[in-house]
Amino acid sequence: MNRLLILFFIAFSLNANAENHRFSRSLISDTLVKGAKAVIRESLVELDIDSPSSAVIKVKYVITILNDSGYDLSVFNEYYDKFSNIKRLNGKIYNSLGEVVKKITYSDFQDYSAISGYSLFESTRVVHFDPEYREYPFTIEYSFEKNYSALISIPYWTPYNDYDVSVEKSIFSVKSSPLANLKFLTNNFDSNSISAKTFDDKLIWNVENLSALKFEPMSPPVQEFIPMVAISPTKFVVDRIEGSTETWRDFGSWIRRLNEGLLTLPSERAEYFKELASKGGTIKEKIAILYEYLQSNTRYVSIQLGIGGWKPEPAASTDKVGYGDCKALTVYMQSILASVGIKSYYSIIQSGEAGGEIFNEFPSNQFNHAILCIPLEQDTLWLETTSQRIPAGYLGSFTDDREALVIFDDDAKLVRTSSLNCNEMKMKADVSLTASSAEISLKMEFYDFYYDKIASLINAEYQVQKKYVENKFSVPHILLSNFQIRGEEKNSRAELLTDFSVNSYSTELSDRLIFQVNSINVFENPLPPPRNLRNRVIYIQRELSLNDEVNFKIPQGYYVDFLPSSFTESNQFGELIVSFEKTNDGLIYKKSLRLNKGRFDPNLYIKVRNFYLKAEAADRTKIVVKKL
Numbered sequence: 159m160n161r162l163l164i165l166f167f168i169a170f171s172l173n174a175n176a177e178n179h180r181f182s183r184s185l186i187s188d189t190l191v192k193g194a195k196a197v198i199r200e201s202l203v204e205l206d207i208d209s210p211s212s213a214v215i216k217v218k219y220v221i222t223i224l225n226d227s228g229y230d231l232s233v234f235n236e237y238y239d240k241f242s243n244i245k246r247l248n249g250k251i252y253n254s255l256g257e258v259v260k261k262i263t264y265s266d267f268q269d270y271s272a273i274s275g276y277s278l279f280e281s282t283r284v285v286h287f288d289p290e291y292r293e294y295p296f297t298i299e300y301s302f303e304k305n306y307s308a309l310i311s312i313p314y315w316t317p318y319n320d321y322d323v324s325v326e327k328s329i330f331s332v333k334s335s336p337l338a339n340l341k342f343l344t345n346n347f348d349s350n351s352i353s354a355k356t357f358d359d360k361l362i363w364n365v366e367n368l369s370a371l372k373f374e375p376m377s378p379p380v381q382e383f384i385p386m387v388a389i390s391p392t393k394f395v396v397d398r399i400e401g402s403t404e405t406w407r408d409f410g411s412w413i414r415r416l417n418e419g420l421l422t423l424p425s426e427r428a429e430y431f432k433e434l435a436s437k438g439g440t441i442k443e444k445i446a447i448l449y450e451y452l453q454s455n456t457r458y459v460s461i462q463l464g465i466g467g468w469k470p471e472p473a474a475s476t477d478k479v480g481y482g483d484c485k486a487l488t489v490y491m492q493s494i495l496a497s498v499g500i501k502s503y504y505s506i507i508q509s510g511e512a513g514g515e516i517f518n519e520f521p522s523n524q525f526n527h528a529i530l531c532i533p534l535e536q537d538t539l540w541l542e543t544t545s546q547r548i549p550a551g552y553l554g555s556f557t558d559d560r561e562a563l564v565i566f567d568d569d570a571k572l573v574r575t576s577s578l579n580c581n582e583m584k585m586k587a588d589v590s591l592t593a594s595s596a597e598i599s600l601k602m603e604f605y606d607f608y609y610d611k612i613a614s615l616i617n618a619e620y621q622v623q624k625k626y627v628e629n630k631f632s633v634p635h636i637l638l639s640n641f642q643i644r645g646e647e648k649n650s651r652a653e654l655l656t657d658f659s660v661n662s663y664s665t666e667l668s669d670r671l672i673f674q675v676n677s678i679n680v681f682e683n684p685l686p687p688p689r690n691l692r693n694r695v696i697y698i699q700r701e702l703s704l705n706d707e708v709n710f711k712i713p714q715g716y717y718v719d720f721l722p723s724s725f726t727e728s729n730q731f732g733e734l735i736v737s738f739e740k741t742n743d744g745l746i747y748k749k750s751l752r753l754n755k756g757r758f759d760p761n762l763y764i765k766v767r768n769f770y771l772k773a774e775a776a777d778r779t780k781i782v783v784k785k786l
Contacts, residue, residue, distance in 0.1 A: 199326045201218070211307060211396070223297070225295075259296075390521075406572060446550040456482065470489040505530065515560055529557060559574065602653065602654040702753045704753075731766045
């Protein structure tokens with residue numbers, strides 16, 4: 159064989175071997191492996207927008223899973239619906255040397271309905287693949303294309319997909335002709351690791367060698383600190399209905415067009431609601447009566463078929479069938495109020511426990527839920543139409559204290575929703591001690607934020623309530639005698655009343671009994687020791703108040719010899735008041751803990767942690783009583 163030809167084959171073989179092993183674990187730098195559960199080796203996302211109603215996104219994604227805590231990141235889940243479809247789907251699994259151990263074909267993926275438990279109609283489906291490979295480290299690669307026939311929403315791009323994941327290389331490109339048809343918002347970009355290039359019809363962001371993002375307790379919402387790109391079309395078309403995101407007014411105009419003609423109720427139903435509302439004196443009383451009607455006569459279901467993800471059902475239809483999604487129920491309530499002359503406005507909001515903040519300087523679709531806004535002379539009332547248990551005007555932690563886009567008659571504006579303020583939980587317990595066991599009678603009260611957490615249990619099945627009570631308290635192995643969970647919806651208040659016994663509440667040691675002063679409802683410090691310097695501000699989302707009182711009746715023949723000192727500590731994070739008091743037949747322990755809302759310097763992390771530890775230590779204080 160010709161010597162030159164031999165050399166060519168040797169070189170080709172070496173290049174192919176290098177290519178086959180380019181995802182070897184040994185090629186990852188120590189900096190990226192440190193503290194990581196996975197490393198994104200290569201991520202290429204190419205978005206090509208053809209028109210206001212058409213786009214294709216091409217994705218190639220390669221990630222090395224370093225240990226079991228990162229395994230979930232190897233599982234593929236991609237959703238699609240009436241306005242999108244997935245094709246050219248394949249992948250590969252590599253071992254630690256970067257050798258292919260399995261080729262994944264389209265037939266290996268599962269495709270099934272993503273219907274949720276509360277959904278009646280839903281067109282969303284999910285493509286799923288679980289590699290079921292756990293020889294760490296291993297690498298998995300996925301490639302696919304996704305076509306869109308509607309562009310009201312373009313997912314945000316970020317190089318990260320989880321905490322403790324580092325990034326070797328990530329590229330995001332957007333092509334549109336012209337680029338002026340799109341608007342962009344970039345956030346938290348460091349020019350040292352992220353570069354951007356602009357061409358006539360294309361923008362490319364390139365990211366290399368990002369260290370793993372570390373979780374820090376009490377961090378602000380994640381969009382405040384991760385690098386990301388938000389994209390929105392200035393013009394879009396959904397089911398042949400044109401819209402614009404030039405301004406919030408424009409976007410609201412599209413919503414208004416979707417809702418046109420939906421508020422009309424049959425005349426006999428409008429008369430019925432007028433008669434029903436006449437039982438109330440003030441406007442708020444009328445609203446409460448009509449809202450209670452809605453809660454008693456409708457139920458929430460999710461309807462996500464096509465444009466149904468945005469366009470509500472007509473009020474007359476919802477009135478007839480008695481169910482609907484958040485959009486339909488909001489329109490229905492709006493029509494009921496309109497029939498008695500009360501003006502209200504359809505509103506869209508980003509719901510969720512984390513706060514649901516949006517980028518208000520970036521008009522676009524950032525919403526996933528609908529509620530109703532009722533401006534009154536003195537204040538603004540908000541109605542959550544999907545709940546059958548909360549009072550009129552109450553918004554839980556799912557939608558409170560955030561911007562909603564209110565669709566007025568000829569405008570649309572961001573308006574902040576009301577905030578939960580009386581976020582208090584009270585506990586009062588009477589504890590009768592014997593030599594080792596205890597009989598406990600307890601009452602707990604929950605207000606606003608804490609009411610929100612327990613309200614679903616008020617009318618729950620017995621076994622569901624019982625399981626909650628058995629797991630609620632810090633003391634283990636309780637023996638329930640009875641319990642009751644009841645609510646005062648008009649006051650956003652719930653109560654838990656229970657009696658139970660504990661066989662090993664105290665420890666008998668010679669002539670002494672030793673017990674914890676509050677083993678029933680211990681405040682547990684949520685903050686771990688710092689692993690290194692804190693980088694992010696300390697974010698306390700809402701003010702909270704916890705008040706415990708435990709009255710101990712000690713056995714006859716015993717006396718309290720010594721009690722710890724009462725104390726008060728106040729700082730910028732809140733206030734802690736702890737007291738110990740002797741009584742004729744025992745003692746009383748009281749703890750009042752108020753946590754302030756706010757943002758605090760990262761350097762104060764140790765101080766806030768010590769404050770929380772002090773509250774926990776107070777509850778864990780040991781009391782010794784002696785025999786006479």
